[in-house]
Amino acid sequence: MKNSPHGSSATTAPEASPEALAWALFMAAEKLSGRVEAALQEVGLSWAKYELLRQLAQRSEPLPFSELASGQRCAASNITQLVDRLEIDGLVRRLDDPSDRRSKRAALTLLGTEKQQTGAKQIAIVQAEFASALSDDDRAALARGLGAALVAHDFLSGISR
């Protein structure tokens, strides 16, 4: 989600039209992602970099680029470039895979592990702030609405994926 519709008027009624509903969804996501990015910037990480480090930390072993690509749901060439930059940052190392010479693996460095951990704490703060800024009822309403939206999307796009 990159560009979202800009709001012209801060009119009164929250959501009456279907147009406003989609717009509100994009706005809310954009605002929240802005917070996540700002929190990560404190650690010197972009969201893309953080997510890759996170995947590596979660599996706690060097992972082949193909697996990183499917995990991040992005093109393989993107991983190549991301790892390039992460390697420059000293957060990740490229390893050869002895069992398949076509394959490369990415391994966390010590610094990479540390940055991932502090990044995770930053993100946890944002999530907690977000959740606690909502009343129980609002949070429940949001959860219900988002759940329904996700189900609706899967339904409209033929289930699988």
Next chain:
Amino acid sequence: MKNSPHGSSATTAPEASPEALAWALFMAAEKLSGRVEAALQEVGLSWAKYELLRQLAQRSEPLPFSELASGQRCAASNITQLVDRLEIDGLVRRLDDPSDRRSKRAALTLLGTEKQQTGAKQIAIVQAEFASALSDDDRAALARGLGAALVAHDFLSGISR
């Protein structure tokens, strides 16, 4: 069988933790924006290009780049490049501003106007699909939750904007 309201989504209870709530928000926005992008692609437009055309169509007169930048909430240099590409596409023309020779304006071409209009129809379809895929109650819940989230964000970030 339980007392699940409306038996809408009796699936794996979507949101229990606050972590999942933020994640669901991002997921929903991502899915929906994917639909918007796919709809616009039918017209050969990116979302960024569409939004610029839309701003021009809405004001129905050539607008200075500075105004386009503030309208799209992006850096001025981005407008320069976007207009470059839109000009290549034949959707927009660069005009000199006689009253201030520092300023350039972007004007819709006939083709640009047409593409914007068909793009708008495409988007309206997506919005309608989205809204109608939700039950009244789910839609109301989503509207309430998103409204609260937006208010919470403004509160947390010191009101203005």
Next chain:
DNA sequence: AAAGATTGATGGCTCAATCTTC
């Protein structure tokens, strides 16, 4: 041939620096 990674070109965005005009 197919899988895995890389390269090159492109789109969309940022910031810092620059140039012209006010």
Next chain:
DNA sequence: GAAGATTGAGCCATCAATCTTT
């Protein structure tokens, strides 16, 4: 000096083409 637009460098993503290895 400050405003408006542009350029250059970089980040993050895509796709198409390529190269090596299986």
